[in-house]
Amino acid sequence: MTIQRISRAAVYGLLLGASAVHAGDWRQFRGSDTSAVADTEAPPTKWSANENVSWQVDLPGRGLSSPIIVGDRVFVTASSGYRQERLHVLAYDISSGQLAWERQFQATGRTGTHPKTSVAAPTPASDGTRIFAFFSSNDLVCLDLDGQLLWYRGLTHDYPNVSNSLGMSSSPVVIGETLVVQAENDSQSLAFGINTATGESRWTQERPKKANWTSPIILSTDGGQSGVVVLQSSTGLHAIDPLSGEVKWTYADGASTIPSSVAAGGIVYAPSNGITAIKPLADSAGPEIVWTTGRVRPGTASPLVYNGKLYTLNNAGVVVCASLDNGDVAWQLRLEGPFSGSPVAAAGYLFAVNEKGMGFVVKPGESEGEIVSENDLGETILCTPAIADNAIFVRSDSKLWKIAAK
Amino acid sequence: MRCVCETTRAFGLGLLLIPAAIGMAAxxxxxxxxxxxxxxxxGAGNVAASAAVKSLSQGKVDDLVPILAGFDxxxxxxxxxxxxxxxxxxxxxxxxxxxLPKDQLEKFILDLNNSPEARRLAYEWLVRxxxxxxxxxxxxxxxxPNAEFRRDAVARLIASAKALKDDGKDGEAVAAYKEALAGAVDDDQxxxxxxxxxxxxxxxxxxxxxxxxxIWKLIGPFDNVNLVGFEAVYPPEEKLDFAAKYEGKMGEVKWTEAATKDDYGVVDLAETLSPFKGAVVYAATEFVSDQERTVQLRLGTPNAWKLWVNxxxxxxxxEYHRGMQLDQYRVTANLKPGRNTILxxxxxxxQTEDWAQAWRYQLRVCTPGGAAILSADSMETTSR
Incomplete structure (x- = not known):
């Protein structure tokens, strides 16, 4: 952790007391506010296995969950063993990469997955004082930042048909004092609002009976501290009040079950019929459909909104830049796919790492995009990068890297 | 300053209090x-358990083995x-x-009466x-009983067998492989x-x-158009009568014999019967247990299913067509002595996609650690 980062975190901590806001944290899948943007960070735009690697560590198990960063620690999950039944939560010092602690658990739910994925697929989340580690087995572990177990839930233990034989990957989001978990599949499909302090369910909802690998997003006007959580499924979107589970609005024209939506400026850009821009209306039963375009179709990677433009990565490995106003395509740029992880943005650049471990840095312009660098880590990487401490954090099935200028 | 006698008295009192303090700590x-x-x-009990974990984590070395014993x-x-x-x-x-209390941990590991999972945890910290x-x-x-211990032991024997083979000691290598097989429960090994x-x-x-x-008895197809068959209660669910005939989806159906020769026990219903779509089949067999016991039934199937014992x-x-894996589902079952009926x-x-035509299953009986339990009736499987 840099001195500036410590000072900044300390000042915020003093000002806000127990809320433990650490400026520059990357607390959940696609960042603290699920936007995948870290515009105050300046990570390197060039790296390799030997260049601009601040540190790398061996991991004890597989995983495609993203690392998250809270204060001076990097947290990551992994699964190991012949049946991936051993669940790992690991904490590393952000400056040195030294292991601060590791805790292991035994999966209480099913651990079978498609060979490409693993039990450590969902990205953990944090409220700044607790880590919520979720796994494909639907084990949900809450630890404090020092590795002390605070509570444990086995959602498949509680609901035995909550599972997917191909594996699950939805990452939970924390908003206020509620953790929202989607555990949706063909059989017993449920979403949960979990009390972050006790692990008890505030609400449990029946969800569409269809396998669903998307993650909830936060639709907020205050950086993710409050707002609604948008649950995506094959039927469309449900905006949920996180405390009560009350459905605030719905969009029922279907949506993808792989890439997740993104929200920016109060509008949700959903992978639905291509991309559909959806604007919630304060006093209406339904949201306004701002526009729909079939010309922008995200593949596995979730879309990104950055500096007034929409970006998607399609299954051909092409970045498509589109207008936020009407969905019109501004430009396209072919990268080398396939991509499992989603793109993220910082310091005027887009960062996307393909499945072969090649990280692309793209400089987006008004009329075209430019590949600034192609950066090979030489290992299969399926995670979405995390950005904090002026660094990029990525992991493979065996390693965790901090990519930062030395 | 206290006199010597006061100090001595206090020391003596302290000695008297130590067992009491230990007792309170325990x-x-x-x-x-x-x-x-x-x-x-x-989440029932989470709040109390959270306080208890915090208390235990601040405890003493003597608390380690009691915590492990708590797994039982x-x-x-x-x-x-x-x-x-x-x-x-x-x-x-x-x-x-x-x-760490190495001797106590090792003693705990070696006692097979202890929880297999706790023994493994003790071992992983002992080797540190x-x-x-x-x-x-x-x-x-x-x-x-612990599959991870077995796996480690098998891995050593496989490595030993390979080394013997490399040294040209073929006979000893075969013996080592056979010994390894006796403990192997994981398919890769x-x-x-x-x-x-x-x-x-x-x-x-x-x-x-x-x-x-x-060896199975099969009957079907019954109707599953629009997925109605999963919840429908067809006659075999109400009574197992292997002489009976029923009205099925496409006319009268009756029980037929089926035996699979597949190494992994796969019964291919589409091949054995017909590649029906929107259909239900019941498969029944018997398993003879030599005692009352709890077993795991391990099922693999890409199709929706229900399982009854007795x-x-x-x-x-x-769930349909999300893949089929060995030991995909583990269902705990209580067997009675003698014949047990599995349905x-x-x-x-x-679905019409190529990958959605599979209609098959495999089922085995084993211990919680994955070791096979064979029917006591030698006629129950083709292998005996």
Missing amino acids: ETTDKAIEAIRAVGPQ GANPLATNWLRAAFESLADRILKSGGE VDPTATDRLIPGMLQD VKAIVEPLKAAGVEVDLQQHFGFLT GELLFARD LKVCQNE
């Missing part, structure tokens, strides 16, 4: 473990809480320069402070053993090794 530990063991579904009979949620308490305490002891424990303990764990044995002219009966059920519905799942309902939907 009582606190026991209460904390009990609080953890009380956790249940839906605890539910899977509670064992994870106990695991966290053990790891937090052990971690704190080591980081503060303390020592005594790496020689691996060579001392693992070779004796080929038949251990079984394959790594069977292949060199086959090359050496030794055939392995995989159906028997894994304990697949291979008329009791054990589990039902309506499986296998539903096919109406």
Whole structure:
């Protein structure tokens, strides 16, 4: 952790007391506010296995969950063993990469997955004082930042048909004092609002009976501290009040079950019929459909909104830049796919790492995009990068890297 | 300043109080473990367990083995809480320069009456402070109730067999592979053993090794158009009468015999009957148990299914075409002495994609650790 980062975190901590806001944290899948943007960070735009690697560590198990960063620690999950039944939560010092602690658990739910994925697929989340580690087995572990177990839930233990034989990957989001978990599949499909302090369910909802690998997003006007959580499924979107589970609005024209939506400026850009821009209306039963375009179709990677433009990565490995106003395509740029992880943005650049471990840095312009660098880590990487401490954090099935200028 | 006699008196009083203090500490530990063991579904008991884990993690080295003992009979949620308490305490002891109780841990590991999961946890922390424990303990764990111990023991034997083979000691290599096979429960290890044995002219009966059920009676198809069949109660669910005939989806149906020769016990319904779509088939078999016992029924199927043992519905799942894996589902079942009836309902939907035509299953009976349990009736499988 840099001195500036410590000072900044300390000042915020003093000002806000127990809320433990650490400026520059990357607390959940696609960042603290699920936007995948870290515009105050300046990570390197060039790296390799030997260049601009601040540190790398061996991991004890597989995983495609993203690392998250809270204060001076990097947290990551992994699964190991012949049946991936051993669940790992690991904490590393952000400056040195030294292991601060590791805790292991035994999966209480099913651990079978498609060979490409693993039990450590969902990205953990944090409220700044607790880590919520979720796994494909639907084990949900809450630890404090020092590795002390605070509570444990086995959602498949509680609901035995909550599972997917191909594996699950939805990452939970924390908003206020509620953790929202989607555990949706063909059989017993449920979403949960979990009390972050006790692990008890505030609400449990029946969800569409269809396998669903998307993650909830936060639709907020205050950086993710409050707002609604948008649950995506094959039927469309449900905006949920996180405390009560009350459905605030719905969009029922279907949506993808792989890439997740993104929200920016109060509008949700959903992978639905291509991309559909959806604007919630304060006093209406339904949201306004701002526009729909079939010309922008995200593949596995979730879309990104950055500096007034929409970006998607399609299954051909092409970045498509589109207008936020009407969905019109501004430009396209072919990268080398396939991509499992989603793109993220910082310091005027887009960062996307393909499945072969090649990280692309793209400089987006008004009329075209430019590949600034192609950066090979030489290992299969399926995670979405995390950005904090002026660094990029990525992991493979065996390693965790901090990519930062030395 | 106190006089010597006061000091002595205080010291004596302190000695008298030490056993009482130890007793109180032990009582606190026991209460904390009990609080953890009380956790249940839906987060029940989480608040008390959280305080108990915090208390235990601040405890003493003497608390480690009692925490492990707490695994015995605890539910899977509670064992994870106990695991966290053990790891937090052990971690704190080591980081503060303390020592783990190596002898006590080893004694705990070697006692097969203890929880297999707790024994494994004890072992993993023992080897951190005594790496020689691996060579001392693992070779004796080929038949251990804990699958991870067995896996480690098998891996050593496979490595040994390979080395013998490389040294040209073919006979000893075969013997080592055979010994390894006796403990192997994981398919990757079984394959790594069977292949060199086959090359050496030794055939392995995989159906028997894994304990697949291979002789079945089948009846169907019943209707599953629009997925109605999963919830529908067709006659075989109400009464098993192998002489009966019923009205099925496409006319009269009756029970027929089916035996699979597949090494992994796969019964291909689409091939054995017909590639019906929107259809239900029931498969029944008997398993003879020599005693009353709890077993795991391990099922693999890409289709929706329901499973009964002796008329009791054990589990039902309506997922279609999300893959089929060995040991995909594990269902705990209580067997009675003598003949036990196993009934499986296998539903096919109406998807038209190539990958959605599979209509099959495999089922085996085993211990919680994955070792085969064979029917006591030698006529029950083709392998015996």
